Amino acid sequence: MPHAPIARINANALRHNLNRVRACAPGRQVMAVVKANAYGHGLPALLPALDSADALAVARLGEALTLRQAGYTGRLVVLGGVADESALQEAAGHSLELVVHQHHQIEMLHRSRLPRPLTCWLKVDTGMHRLGLEPAEVPAAFARLAASDAVAGQPLLMTHLANADDRGDPRTGAQLAAFQPLARQLGGPVSIANSAGILGWPASHGDWLRPGLMLYGVSPFADDSAADHDLQPVMTLQTRLIAIKRVSRGEPIGYGGRWICPEDMMVGVAGIGYGDGYPRELPESARVLLHGKRAPVVGRVSMDMITLDLRDHADAAVGDAVVLWGEGLPVEEVARWAGTIPYTLLCGITSRVEMAIHDSRTSSG
Numbered sequence: 001m002p003h004a005p006i007a008r009i010n011a012n013a014l015r016h017n018l019n020r021v022r023a024c025a026p027g028r029q030v031m032a033v034v035k036a037n038a039y040g041h042g043l044p045a046l047l048p049a050l051d052s053a054d055a056l057a058v059a060r061l062g063e064a065l066t067l068r069q070a071g072y073t074g075r076l077v078v079l080g081g082v083a084d085e086s087a088l089q090e091a092a093g094h095s096l097e098l099v100v101h102q103h104h105q106i107e108m109l110h111r112s113r114l115p116r117p118l119t120c121w122l123k124v125d126t127g128m129h130r131l132g133l134e135p136a137e138v139p140a141a142f143a144r145l146a147a148s149d150a151v152a153g154q155p156l157l158m159t160h161l162a163n164a165d166d167r168g169d170p171r172t173g174a175q176l177a178a179f180q181p182l183a184r185q186l187g188g189p190v191s192i193a194n195s196a197g198i199l200g201w202p203a204s205h206g207d208w209l210r211p212g213l214m215l216y217g218v219s220p221f222a223d224d225s226a227a228d229h230d231l232q233p234v235m236t237l238q239t240r241l242i243a244i245k246r247v248s249r250g251e252p253i254g255y256g257g258r259w260i261c262p263e264d265m266m267v268g269v270a271g272i273g274y275g276d277g278y279p280r281e282l283p284e285s286a287r288v289l290l291h292g293k294r295a296p297v298v299g300r301v302s303m304d305m306i307t308l309d310l311r312d313h314a315d316a317a318v319g320d321a322v323v324l325w326g327e328g329l330p331v332e333e334v335a336r337w338a339g340t341i342p343y344t345l346l347c348g349i350t351s352r353v354e355m356a357i358h359d360s361r362t363s364s365g
């Protein structure tokens with residue numbers, strides 16, 4: 001048994017979560033968001049589990065080209081669009097779809113001669129004030145794109161919700177109210193909803209759903225968990241106990257001696273640390289799973305190791321599996337302890353962590 005950390009990736013859970021997306025908003029198209037290496041879960045290994053998605057979406061051109069090189073031939077949207085002519089040519093050469101969010105991109109499309117027209121998604125800034133054109137600018141931009149030889153048919157309208165993860169926030173209703181008149185006026189399919197929109201805001205479902213986080217089995221809301229939405233965690237991050245030692249009452253544990261043993265006790269050392277993407281900023285309430293039971297993390301998180309209070313785990317032995325998050329310990333909870341969000345923990349897994357995919361439909365795992 002290796003003593004190094006491993007991220008176990010459950011492709012069956014991903015398929016289940018994709019079905020949950022469809023159940024939440026029947027009849028809509030699904031653009032599965034796989035930016036940042038599928039939120040740290042590992043591409044292209046996960047592609048077979050996504051083969052029922054209607055399209056995939058990434059943030060950047062480079063991510064899209066990597067997926068094409070890996071053999072993905074389906075619809076593929078670059079959410080950040082392209083910045084210059086050579087990127088545009090590459091996007092066209094690989095049949096990518098582009099989000100258009102600035103005037104200079106529209107002019108570039110007008111000037112360029114492309115091997116074939118591209119599907120374009122026109123992004124409307126309805127209140128997030130990050131990417132997108134102001135609603136008042138959209139009809140003219142839409143017409144100009146629709147008239148361009150570089151654009152396949154009419155552009156599709158999209159926007160992005162800034163506060164959908166708070167189900168009581170009135171700003172989501174305001175964003176939808178800013179978007180709907182344009183959608184009615186210009187026609188064609190539209191895309192609004194991220195995971196929080198899909199789960200919490202039926203009025204945002206539109207024609208194309210853009211789930212990211214929920215596909216990986218994580219709730220986007222701060223006040224509930226994935227199980228409340230029948231989502232299954234895709235990643236289980238685990239390692240093993242690499243040492244167990246008896247430490248006397250009053251002795252400190254780890255860097256800075258921040259934690260002092262309250263009695264003579266057994267302390268376990270597990271092989272994972274911030275060098276693997278496990279968060280360093282953890283309060284005393286932080287726990288891991290050992291034999292399916294929670295064990296406190298004591299002392300500072302080091303680069304390669306953490307130390308555990310084994311007083312309630314008399315049967316623990318070197319080599320035993322320690323789960324950091326995933327099945328049995330939601331990453332949402334770890335994120336709350338660390339004062340962060342699940343997105344950063346999942347994306348923050350470093351390259352020295354081995355990824356092992358399990359997929360009952362293929363022979364791997």
Ligand SMILES: *Cc1c(COP(=O)(O)O)cnc(C)c1O
Pocket residue numbers: 033035079160193194195196210211212213214220
């Ligand atoms: C990342 C992203 C999504 C997915 O968001 P989740 O909250 O992970 O579901 C959807 N749309 C856009 C434009 C994004 O950048």
